[in-house]
Amino acid sequence: MKHKPDPKRPKIGLREIAAEADVSVATVSRVLNGNSHVDPAIRDVVRDAAAKLNVDLSQRNKTKALAFLLSNRAMLHSFHSRILLGAEAYCAAQGWDMIFLSFHYSPNVPWKELHLPKAVQRHDVVRAVVLAGANSANLLELLDHKGIAYSVLGNNVVGGPKNLKGDVVFSDDIQGGQEMTRYLISLGHRNIWFVGNLRLPWFARHFEGYSSAMIEAGLVPRWSGLEFEDETEMGYINTKSLLAQGEACTAVLAGNDQTAHGVFKGLRDSGLKVPDDVSVAGCDDTASTWLHPGLTTTREFPEQLGQQMVKLVLNRIAQPSLAPQVVTIPTQLIKRESCSPLLASKELASVKTGVR
Amino acid sequence: MKHKPDPKRPKIGLREIAAEADVSVATVSRVLNGNSHVDPAIRDVVRDAAAKLNVDLSQRNKTKALAFLLSNRAMLHSFHSRILLGAEAYCAAQGWDMIFLSFHYSPNVPWKELHLPKAVQRHDVVRAVVLAGANSANLLELLDHKGIAYSVLGNNVVGGPKNLKGDVVFSDDIQGGQEMTRYLISLGHRNIWFVGNLRLPWFARHFEGYSSAMIEAGLVPRWSGLEFEDETEMGYINTKSLLAQGEACTAVLAGNDQTAHGVFKGLRDSGLKVPDDVSVAGCDDTASTWLHPGLTTTREFPEQLGQQMVKLVLNRIAQPSLAPQVVTIPTQLIKRESCSPLLASKELASVKTGVR
DNA sequence: ATCATTATAGGAAAATTTTCACATTACGCA
DNA sequence: TGCGTAATGTGAAAATTTTCCTATAATGAT
Numbered sequence: 001m002k003h004k005p006d007p008k009r010p011k012i013g014l015r016e017i018a019a020e021a022d023v024s025v026a027t028v029s030r031v032l033n034g035n036s037h038v039d040p041a042i043r044d045v046v047r048d049a050a051a052k053l054n055v056d057l058s059q060r061n062k063t064k065a066l067a068f069l070l071s072n073r074a075m076l077h078s079f080h081s082r083i084l085l086g087a088e089a090y091c092a093a094q095g096w097d098m099i100f101l102s103f104h105y106s107p108n109v110p111w112k113e114l115h116l117p118k119a120v121q122r123h124d125v126v127r128a129v130v131l132a133g134a135n136s137a138n139l140l141e142l143l144d145h146k147g148i149a150y151s152v153l154g155n156n157v158v159g160g161p162k163n164l165k166g167d168v169v170f171s172d173d174i175q176g177g178q179e180m181t182r183y184l185i186s187l188g189h190r191n192i193w194f195v196g197n198l199r200l201p202w203f204a205r206h207f208e209g210y211s212s213a214m215i216e217a218g219l220v221p222r223w224s225g226l227e228f229e230d231e232t233e234m235g236y237i238n239t240k241s242l243l244a245q246g247e248a249c250t251a252v253l254a255g256n257d258q259t260a261h262g263v264f265k266g267l268r269d270s271g272l273k274v275p276d277d278v279s280v281a282g283c284d285d286t287a288s289t290w291l292h293p294g295l296t297t298t299r300e301f302p303e304q305l306g307q308q309m310v311k312l313v314l315n316r317i318a319q320p321s322l323a324p325q326v327v328t329i330p331t332q333l334i335k336r337e338s339c340s341p342l343l344a345s346k347e348l349a350s351v352k353t354g355v356r
Numbered sequence: 357m358k359h360k361p362d363p364k365r366p367k368i369g370l371r372e373i374a375a376e377a378d379v380s381v382a383t384v385s386r387v388l389n390g391n392s393h394v395d396p397a398i399r400d401v402v403r404d405a406a407a408k409l410n411v412d413l414s415q416r417n418k419t420k421a422l423a424f425l426l427s428n429r430a431m432l433h434s435f436h437s438r439i440l441l442g443a444e445a446y447c448a449a450q451g452w453d454m455i456f457l458s459f460h461y462s463p464n465v466p467w468k469e470l471h472l473p474k475a476v477q478r479h480d481v482v483r484a485v486v487l488a489g490a491n492s493a494n495l496l497e498l499l500d501h502k503g504i505a506y507s508v509l510g511n512n513v514v515g516g517p518k519n520l521k522g523d524v525v526f527s528d529d530i531q532g533g534q535e536m537t538r539y540l541i542s543l544g545h546r547n548i549w550f551v552g553n554l555r556l557p558w559f560a561r562h563f564e565g566y567s568s569a570m571i572e573a574g575l576v577p578r579w580s581g582l583e584f585e586d587e588t589e590m591g592y593i594n595t596k597s598l599l600a601q602g603e604a605c606t607a608v609l610a611g612n613d614q615t616a617h618g619v620f621k622g623l624r625d626s627g628l629k630v631p632d633d634v635s636v637a638g639c640d641d642t643a644s645t646w647l648h649p650g651l652t653t654t655r656e657f658p659e660q661l662g663q664q665m666v667k668l669v670l671n672r673i674a675q676p677s678l679a680p681q682v683v684t685i686p687t688q689l690i691k692r693e694s695c696s697p698l699l700a701s702k703e704l705a706s707v708k709t710g711v712r
Numbered sequence: 713a714t715c716a717t718t719a720t721a722g723g724a725a726a727a728t729t730t731t732c733a734c735a736t737t738a739c740g741c742a
Numbered sequence: 743t744g745c746g747t748a749a750t751g752t753g754a755a756a757a758t759t760t761t762c763c764t765a766t767a768a769t770g771a772t
Contacts, residue, residue: 008719014759015757023723024722024724025723025757025759026724026758026759026760028757028758029759033759037721037750038721038758039720039721039722075437075438075441076438076440076441077437078433078434081431081432081433082431084432084456085432088456088457088458092458095474097475098457099454099455099456100440100454101444101448101454102441102444102448109767119453160638265648268648289588290643290647291650292621292624369726369728371727380753380754381727381729381753382729382755383751383752383753384728385730389729393750393752394751395751611728674759
């Protein structure tokens with residue numbers, strides 16, 4: 001029995017594309033699903049043939065799943081879990097599934113030697129990748145070379161995301177650090193220290209904002225950045241070290257809330273009160289619930305970041321030739337009790353008690 | 357050209373099964389992938405035919421993905437994100453993928469009216485479900501009826517998981533609550549209050565342990581359980597209410613760490629010190645990093661819970677006829693600074709300052 | 713350089729999945 | 743009750759994916 005003979009479309013299938021490209025149907029099928037073992041040249045021939053026949057290859061592939069790759073994290077802490085939820089919610093709304101993968105790799109291995117999780121390699125399982133956690137250039141290069149669509153959280157790319165073919169979403173923590181620093185200055189503080197490991201991109205960005213605001217006010221940016229695995233510990237040790245060296249310091253800008261928690265501990269251990277003796281500000285608003293006194297911090301919007309990453313990557317699936325997209329999500333200054341105006345008397349007190 | 361004619365296996369394919377069951381290959385394919393639209397009777401005929409031919413249908417299905425369903429949670433907090441990571445790690449080690457889904461439903465809707473996420477319904481996408489978050493009987497019944505394999509975190513099933521066909525993993529918080537209560541009693545406390553909303557199963561279980569330990573010591577279990585959405589707030593309000601009513605209280609057992617945090621706040625607000633005036637204990641060890649002083653609590657092992665849930669559900673996929681499996685993971689008492697021995701003088705102080 | 717060995721690519725055929733059309737049953741509604 | 747309409751279920755055929763196998767290229771040893 002015949003099918004609809006030709007109402008409008010001549011019913012183009014793999015057979016027709018194969019004929020146009022002069023290969024077998026099997027090969028067209030392989031190209032469609034990115035099933036490896038296809039010569040790039042042939043792949044392009046097939047794609048051109050499909051284009052000539054006016055077939056949208058991406059529409060034919062029915063797998064509707066993205067991978068959410070949490071890179072190099074033993075813990076899924078609050079910030080990233082909120083990114084995950086934001087991403088999942090948007091995916092679900094668009095009818096896509098999301099495969100969650102935790103993935104560990106070294107930033108130093110050249111990209112050719114990296115070994116992707118198998119689900120990501122299979123174009124018939126996962127159509128694109130959303131990268132959270134801490135990433136580095138080698139993985140991005142690998143994805144570029146393999147032609148796998150992705151979007152990445154720019155803040156967490158070691159060395160910053162440069163020359164990518166993929167899409168990037170930023171949280172504007174440079175702006176956030178700048179705004180926060182201006183705020184501290186407006187409270188009268190002059191001896192403002194930054195605490196954070198500048199080798200980590202998210203600290204480095206925040207520091208950049210801090211730095212520019214300090215310079216703009218004619219002040220000298222200063223930071224303490226002894227490196228520790230645990231960020232709370234890092235905040236703690238750097239605070240103690242800073243106090244031990246007798247540095248003048250009336251305010252601390254911590255690279256994130258977890259670090260600020262360490263700063264709290266360090267100050268408390270040294271008999272200093274927040275904010276009476278030292279003002280403390282954080283960044284990312286993940287610890288606000290827990291800390292006492294309430295932490296003045298820069299709120300970020302992780303759910304939005306997750307949603308945007310998915311949005312961009314779905315765009316790209318629809319239009320693979322799109323130029324790299326970059327989106328920056330603003331941040332918001334949240335004032336709580338951990339920062340207070342610097343009074344002359346207070347500065348004196350601080351110097352007297354905290355510093356030798 | 358012929359294939360291997362018959363080295364050992366007569367090369368059984370869908371064609372053979374179809375002949376045996378006297379249906380079309382298409383139907384066998386549909387049964388294999390649970391592609392809905394197959395009459396249950398025919399489905400069973402096909403399965404029997406396959407069994408007769410000694411074919412393991414579950415082996416033929418190549419989709420290797422589980423769904424991780426986070427039920428009724430707006431946030432993915434620490435405890436559940438650790439379950440997720442534990443589950444993912446074990447999945448990955450076994451070569452399975454995990455689809456992350458957030459899902460909201462009412463516990464009151466009868467199961468027939470619940471609407472599952474579409475990925476879960478498609479047997480060709482997801483082979484089984486791991487249930488975290490807060491669940492209720494209706495969803496479990498629905499899965500039972502649909503014949504979808506699942507494992508669930510028993511602690512978080514409203515009303516307790518009863519008469520299930522699926523598998524259950526428990527964290528032994530009853531034991532934990534009991535052990536903790538005995539510890540507080542051993543410190544000399546007699547007026548020990550439980551704070552938690554007993555309608556929530558995880559609080560109820562913990563309370564059960566508390567209760568049995570109190571009774572065994574000849575003491576009266578007492579609790580404060582005003583209900584609030586936010587658990588920190590719940591801890592706070594109940595503490596204030598308890599103090600306002602002038603109850604004698606030298607130790608508080610909070611239903612979880614987040615609640616304990618609220619208790620800390622409530623006590624601090626009332627000018628009471630932990631542990632000098634009141635000892636506080638938590639449960640689940642999720643807030644230990646944040647609180648000051650360090651919270652004595654019951655450590656649970658969420659990564660293990662996640663791993664076990666996956667393990668059980670993979671077992672079941674391999675052997676669908678297995679009797680319901682139940683696993684209980686023990687807990688561990690962690691002593692920190694928030695609990696101290698009751699001294700006669702201290703009890704006096706507590707009564708004096710805290711209670712009108 | 714020559715030959716063996718291995719890895720990759722791609723076609724043909726087999727296996728499986730999906731589509732399409734039709735049969736059957738369920739469901740309102742006059 | 744009977745009729746139209748919708749929903750479900752199925753086989754046959756079409757479409758697609760996968761397997762199996764050969765041809766060719768790449769690598770390495772002598």
